[in-house]
């Protein structure tokens with residue numbers, strides 16, 4: 681599946697594309713390894729089963745960027761200075777030479793101007809509930825990422841406590857590799873490994889409580905961190921969006937009697953389910969029907985509305 685080349689953005693140079701997002705450095709950057717800031721642009725592209733699907737989901741980029749920005753703000757909140765530092769830079773940032781790096785009109789609402797960090801090669805996954813690949817491993821081995829769990833758990837059950845299950849970030853196009861905490865110590869050192877774990881569990885605890893207060897369950901999520909110029913561990917990438925997290929309806933989870941009823945999702949599960957019923961995983965996936973596209977867009981919009989309702 682090929683998708684449209686990234687946009688030409690005035691003042692910016694495209695440097696990298698993930699499945700659904702594109703990364704830009706300031707056009708006058710001489711050393712791409714050390715730009716002061718980056719532009720992270722979210723597209724309307726949707727991916728599943730390692731494929732970028734067609735068509736995109738209208739407004740997905742805006743909806744998920746809006747949610748990320750809301751969460752960065754919630755987590756950085758003034759709670760006695762214990763906020764979580766993040767990589768956002770204001771969009772009227774003035775460089776030493778007085779040039780302001782602005783977010784181009786073409787991507788307003790679906791782009792984040794961020795400070796360039798020394799990114800850590802760890803995908804910091806936190807699981808509060810048993811589902812997805814965790815449920816598959818549990819059924820086979822009674823563990824999740826090698827961590828033993830009590831017997832008798834069912835798909836969608838809440839875990840006895842949130843689990844930190846790091847993965848080693850693979851190069852683009854390859855799968856991240858689940859690793860033990862001890863392996864993460866070998867990769868980034870004991871102090872940083874512990875800081876990544878503690879920050880991830882604390883953010884999950886806060887976000888899970890906020891989600892619950894809005895009638896939602898944050899089943900699992902993943903974070904990325906980097907060190908800023910002052911050596912502060914800083915929350916990066918997108919955060920707590922439908923692409924990085926699973927959200928369920930709390931009432932449906934409490935009253936449902938089947939996994940499908942209990943895990944009424946606010947992410948792209950509708951897309952995954954339709955593909956599972958309409959594609960044999962061979963060759964390119966079929967185009968998504970308009971109804972699936974609209975229902976997925978509605979899920980993204982509803983999640984944003986529910987979470988940000990005061």
Ligand SMILES: N#Cc1c(N)ncnc1-c1cnn(Cc2cccc(F)c2)c1
Nearest residue numbers: 696697698701702703767795796797917
């Ligand atoms: N966020 C962030 C970030 C930062 N603040 N500093 C340095 N590097 C990154 C960075 C590098 N790759 N990515 C993943 C990524 C994101 C968006 C689009 C893509 F194509 C790929 C993130």
